[in-house]
Amino acid sequence: MRLQESGEMYLETIFRLTQTKxxxxxxDVCQEMGYSKPSVSRAxxxxxxxxxxxxxxxxxxxxxxxxxxxAQKTYERHTLLTTLFEKIGVPADxxxxxxxxxxxxxxxxxxxxxxxxxxxxx
Numbered sequence: 194m195r196l197q198e199s200g201e202m203y204l205e206t207i208f209r210l211t212q213t214k215x216x217x218x219x220x221d222v223c224q225e226m227g228y229s230k231p232s233v234s235r236a237x238x239x240x241x242x243x244x245x246x247x248x249x250x251x252x253x254x255x256x257x258x259x260x261x262x263x264a265q266k267t268y269e270r271h272t273l274l275t276t277l278f279e280k281i282g283v284p285a286d287x288x289x290x291x292x293x294x295x296x297x298x299x300x301x302x303x304x305x306x307x308x309x310x311x312x313x314x315x
Contacts, residue, residue, distance in 0.1 A: 196245070198297040201267045202226070203236050204245060207254055208264035216253045270296035270304055277311050 196204070206225050210217045223233045237254065240246045245260035256264055271292050278288035299307075 196243075196263060199236065200240060200243075200245070201263060201297055202293075203233075203240060204256065204260050204264040205267040205271065207246065207256060208261070208268055211256070218252050218254060222254070267296055270299065273304075273308055273311055274299075277307060280311075280314065 203222065203226075206222055207217055210221055210225060214221065219233050219237050220230070222228070222237075223230055226233070228236075237246065237248065240260065241248060244257055245263065247255045247257060249255065271289075274292035274295055275285075275288045278291055279285055283291070
């Protein structure tokens with residue numbers, strides 16, 4: 194199943210939340226993203242049906258291997274693009290916002306070339 198941009202955003206949010214919280218529920222995603230409970234509930238159902246997450250008996254969300262791979266890929270793109278934009282002088286808030294848009298449509302080939310370029314700057 195190919196994820197839409199919104200699915201990638203949800204997975205990235207779950208991933209980021211799990212970095213600071215032991216357990217994540219849909220309500221945490223609602224609060225983090227500013228979306229309504231029904232919207233997040235529908236999205237979680239789609240991600241569960243697609244094999245990207247599981248939900249345990251207490252309502253906690255868990256990324257599957259597939260979900261974790263997608264979330265990490267999106268997060269890596271976001272952080273690298275934000276860093277690159279900041280290095281060329283873009284203000285941090287704009288850099289993060291632009292990175293968030295671009296991370297979903299950039300090809301793997303272009304991203305890998307940018308990644309190698311950024312690493313060569315270090």
